[in-house]
Amino acid sequence: xxxxxxxxxxxxxxxxxxxxxxxxxxxxxxxxxxxxxxxxxxxxxxxxxxxxxxxxxxxxxxxxxxxxxxxxxxxxxxxxxxxxxxxxxxxxxxxxxxxxxxxxxxxxx
Amino acid sequence: xxxxxxxxxxxxxxxxxxxxxxxxxxxxxxxxxxxxxxxxxxxxxxxxxxxxxxxxxxxxxxxxxxxxxxxxxxxxxxxxxxxxxxxxxxxxxxxxxxxxxxxxxxxxxxxxxxxxxxxxxxxxxxxxxxxxxxxxxxxxxxxxxxxxxxxxxxxxxxxxxxxxxxxxxxxxxxxxxxxxxxxxxxxxxxxxxxxxxxxxxxxxxxxxxxxxxxxxxxxxxxxxxxxxxxxxxx
Numbered sequence: 001x002x003x004x005x006x007x008x009x010x011x012x013x014x015x016x017x018x019x020x021x022x023x024x025x026x027x028x029x030x031x032x033x034x035x036x037x038x039x040x041x042x043x044x045x046x047x048x049x050x051x052x053x054x055x056x057x058x059x060x061x062x063x064x065x066x067x068x069x070x071x072x073x074x075x076x077x078x079x080x081x082x083x084x085x086x087x088x089x090x091x092x093x094x095x096x097x098x099x100x101x102x103x104x105x106x107x108x109x
Numbered sequence: 110x111x112x113x114x115x116x117x118x119x120x121x122x123x124x125x126x127x128x129x130x131x132x133x134x135x136x137x138x139x140x141x142x143x144x145x146x147x148x149x150x151x152x153x154x155x156x157x158x159x160x161x162x163x164x165x166x167x168x169x170x171x172x173x174x175x176x177x178x179x180x181x182x183x184x185x186x187x188x189x190x191x192x193x194x195x196x197x198x199x200x201x202x203x204x205x206x207x208x209x210x211x212x213x214x215x216x217x218x219x220x221x222x223x224x225x226x227x228x229x230x231x232x233x234x235x236x237x238x239x240x241x242x243x244x245x246x247x248x249x250x251x252x253x254x255x256x257x258x259x260x261x262x263x264x265x266x267x268x269x270x271x272x273x274x275x276x277x278x279x280x281x282x283x284x285x286x287x288x289x290x291x292x293x294x295x296x297x298x299x300x301x302x303x304x305x306x307x308x309x310x311x312x313x314x315x316x317x318x319x320x321x322x323x324x325x326x327x328x329x330x331x332x333x334x335x336x337x338x339x340x341x342x343x
Contacts, residue, residue, distance in 0.1 A: 004311075011308045018301040022170040030174035035262075036111050036211065038175055038290045039269060043116055046283060047273045052115030056210035069209050070166050077162030084156035088316040 110180070110265040110291065111205065111220055114213025121272045126218030129199075132226045136195030143189060150189075153313075153320050157185030158197040160309070164302065165201050165224075171294040179302040180261050183254035184309065186229035187236050188324055198225025223264035232257025246314070246327070247307050254306030258299040262291040 001009075026032070043050060060066035117125070144151055164181030171177060185194040199221045205211040212220045232253040239249035266287035275282035313321060321327040 008308065008311065011304050014304045015301050015308075018297050018304075019169060022172045022174070022297070025172055026170070026174045032170045032174060032176040034168060035175050035177045035290050035294050036113060039265075039287060040113050040116060042286055042290060043269065043273050046275050046286070050116075050118075050273065052113070053119065054115040054213065054215045056114045056206070056213055058207060059210040060208075066209060070168075073166035073204065073209070074163050077159040077164075077166065080155055080159035081163060084152045084159065085312060085316065087152055088156075088313070092316050092318075 110177070110223060110262050111202075111212035112216040112265060112269060114206070114210070115215055116213075117216050117219055117268075117272050119215075121268075122215040122218065124218075125216075125222050125268070129195075129218045129221040129226060132192065132195040133199050133221060136192040136197075136199075136225075139190070139192040140196050143193065147323070150320060150324075153188060153317055154185075154193070157188055157193070158200070160184050161194070161197055161201050162204075164305075165205065169298055169301070171297055173294045175290070175294050177262070177291075177294050177298055179298050179305075180224050180228055180258050181254075181302065182224060182228045182261070183232035183236075183250070183257035183302070183306055186233040186257060187250060187253050188321075188326060191226070191229035191233045194229035195221070195225045198229070219268050220265075223268065224261045227264045228257040228261035231260035247310060250306050250310045251303040255299040255303035258302045259292065259295055262295040263288065266291040 022032075060069055140154065143154060161181040161184075164179040166178070168176045168178050180198075182194045182198050185197055199217070202212055202217055202220050202224060206213050206217055206220075235256040236249045236253035239252045240246070244252075267284055269287045270280050270284035273283055274280045275286070278285075314327060318327060322329045
C-alpha cells in the first residue's frame with residue numbers, strides 16, 4: 001500500500017468514524033430529529049405569539065415522498081459529480097488529442 | 110440550516126432578500142463570464158454545484174442527538190471564488206424550497222445569505238489565511254470546507270435570534286439557544302465535510318491539474334515552464 005492509498009484510507013475512516021460515533025453514543029435514546037424542526041419548535045416555545053405568515057407552495061404528501069425527493073436530489077448531484085470526475089479522469093488517461101481540439105475552440109468570442 | 114417557510118417576520122424576509130440579491134446577481138454574471146471565457150471550466154463548475162447539491166440532501170446524525178446536513182459550498186469557493194457559489198448555492202436552496210418544503214421562498218433570502226454568501230466567503234477567507242501562513246493546499250481546503258459549513262449554521266442561528274429574541278434574555282439569550290441547536294450539532298459534520306473536501310481535492314489535483322493551475326489553486330510545476338501557457342490556452 002502506497003502512502004497515497006494510506007492517506008485516502010485514513011480520510012475515509014475519519015469520515016466513517018464521525019458518522020458512526022453519534023449513532024453509537026445515542027443508540028436507542030435519540031430520534032436524531034432535524035435541526036430545522038428543532039429550531040422551529042424553539043421559536044414556537046420562546047415566541048408563542050408568532051404565527052408563520054406564509055406556507056410552502058408545495059409539500060411532499062408523506063415522509064416516503066419526501067425521502068424519495070431527497071434521494072432524487074442526492075442522485076442528481078451525485079450523477080453530475082461522478083460524470084464530471086469521470087470526464088476529467090478519462091481526459092487525463094487518454095492521449096492528448098481532445099485537449100488540442102478544445103484548444104482551437106477557446107479563442108472563439 | 111433552513112429557516113422554515115414563514116418563520117421570519119415580513120420585514121426580515123424582505124431585508125435578507127434585498128441583502129442577498131446583489132450577491133446572487135453578481136454570482137450569476139461571474140458564472141456566465143467563466144463559462145464564456147473558459148468553456149473547459151464548465152466541467153469543474155458543474156462538479157462544484159453538484160457537490161453542494163449532494164451534500165445538502167444528506168442528513169447526517171450528530172453527537173448532539175439531532176441530525177443536520179453539510180453544505181459543500183467551500184469547494185466552489187476555493188476553486189472559483191465565492192461569488193460563483195452565491196448563484197449555485199441559491200439554486201440548491203430554491204430546489205429544496207420548491208420541491209421539498211425545506212426552507213422557503215420567504216426565507217430564501219436569509220438562507221441564501223447564510224449558505225451561499227457568508228459560508229463561501231468565510232471558507233475562502235480561511236483558505237487564503239491558511240495558504241498565506243504556509244499551511245499547504247490540503248490543510249487550507251480542510252479549513253475552507255469545515256468553516257464554510259460551520260459559519261453557515263452560526264449565521265442561521267444569529268438570523269433567528271435577531272428575528273425571535275428571547276422574551277427575557279433578548280437577542281443574546283436567543284442566540285445562545287439557537288447556537289446550541291445549530292452550531293454544536295454542526296461541529297462534527299463540519300469536520301467530516303472538511304475531510305471529504307480533502308478527499309475530493311486529492312482527486313482533482315491529479316485529474317484537473319490544468320484547470321487548477323489556471324484558477325491559481327495549484328502553482329504550475331516548475332519543471333514544465335510551458336504549462337502556464339498551455340493552461341491559459343486550454
